[in-house]
Amino acid sequence: MQIARVIGDVxxxxxxxxxxxxxxxxxxxxxxxxxxxxxTLVAVDAVGAGVGETVFFVRGKEASFPFHPTEVPTDxxxxxxxxxxxxxx
Amino acid sequence: MIGTVxxxxxxxxxxxxxxxxxxxxxxxxxxxxxxxxxxxxxxxGVHEKVLIVMEGRAAGEALGRKGAPVDxxxxxxxxxxxxxx
Numbered sequence: 619m620q621i622a623r624v625i626g627d628v629x630x631x632x633x634x635x636x637x638x639x640x641x642x643x644x645x646x647x648x649x650x651x652x653x654x655x656x657x658t659l660v661a662v663d664a665v666g667a668g669v670g671e672t673v674f675f676v677r678g679k680e681a682s683f684p685f686h687p688t689e690v691p692t693d694x695x696x697x698x699x700x701x702x703x704x705x706x707x
Numbered sequence: 708m709i710g711t712v713x714x715x716x717x718x719x720x721x722x723x724x725x726x727x728x729x730x731x732x733x734x735x736x737x738x739x740x741x742x743x744x745x746x747x748x749x750x751x752g753v754h755e756k757v758l759i760v761m762e763g764r765a766a767g768e769a770l771g772r773k774g775a776p777v778d779x780x781x782x783x784x785x786x787x788x789x790x791x792x
Contacts, residue, residue, distance in 0.1 A: 619726075619743065619744035619745070619777065619778060619779060620741070620743055620744055621712070621728075621744060647741075649741065649742060650709060650710055650728055650730070650742045655741060656741060664718055664776065665716055665717060665718060666716070674712065674714065674717075674726070674744050676763075676776045676777060676778045677778050678763050678778050679763065680763035680766075680767070680775070680776045680777060680778050681776060683720075683774050683775065683776040684718050684776050686774060695776060697717060697718040697720075697721065697776045697777075698714040698716065698717030698718060698721060698726075699714055699715070699716040699717065700712055700713070700714050701713045701714055701715055702712075702713050703710055703711065703712040703713065703728065704710050704711050704712075705709055705710035705728060706709065706710060706753045706754065707709060
């Protein structure tokens with residue numbers, strides 16, 4: 619998983635039927651110091667996250683597991699909202 | 708292992724699981740690639756060198772929860788690495 623900030627949302631009208639009713643959010647991955655790191659991506663939301671929040675997300679087909687048995691066609695999914703994190707080097 | 712993460716609102720599969728920030732390293736212990744978040748299945752602590760899997764099925768098994776939406780897990784604490792060449 620990776621930590622990211624939710625920086626936007628995506629609205630689609632025509633889409634795979636298994637994506638109907640699922641929130642799509644734009645994520646900016648963060649490095650351990652909280653700086654933007656890497657390319658932005660679109661992820662499905664499984665926890666009720668919103669723009670401006672810090673979240674963690676999973677990559678790969680596991681991103682669809684929270685919606686089981688619906689087979690959501692996704693490769694990234696938000697699975698938690700981060701309260702805080704602490705780094706020691 | 709470089710840090711810890713606290714998250715109250717999360718998928719139920721993470722309930723009770725420890726979320727740790729890990730920085731992959733090369734054989735010479737220099738950082739390699741981006742840091743990532745892994746669930747802990749062995750009781751690792753900050754500054755320890757750990758063995759991780761970065762694959763969903765293996766991570767779910769380490770967590771002991773089939774169908775968990777995870778893609779990385781700590782599966783061991785490294786005592787030593789011995790490279791012959």
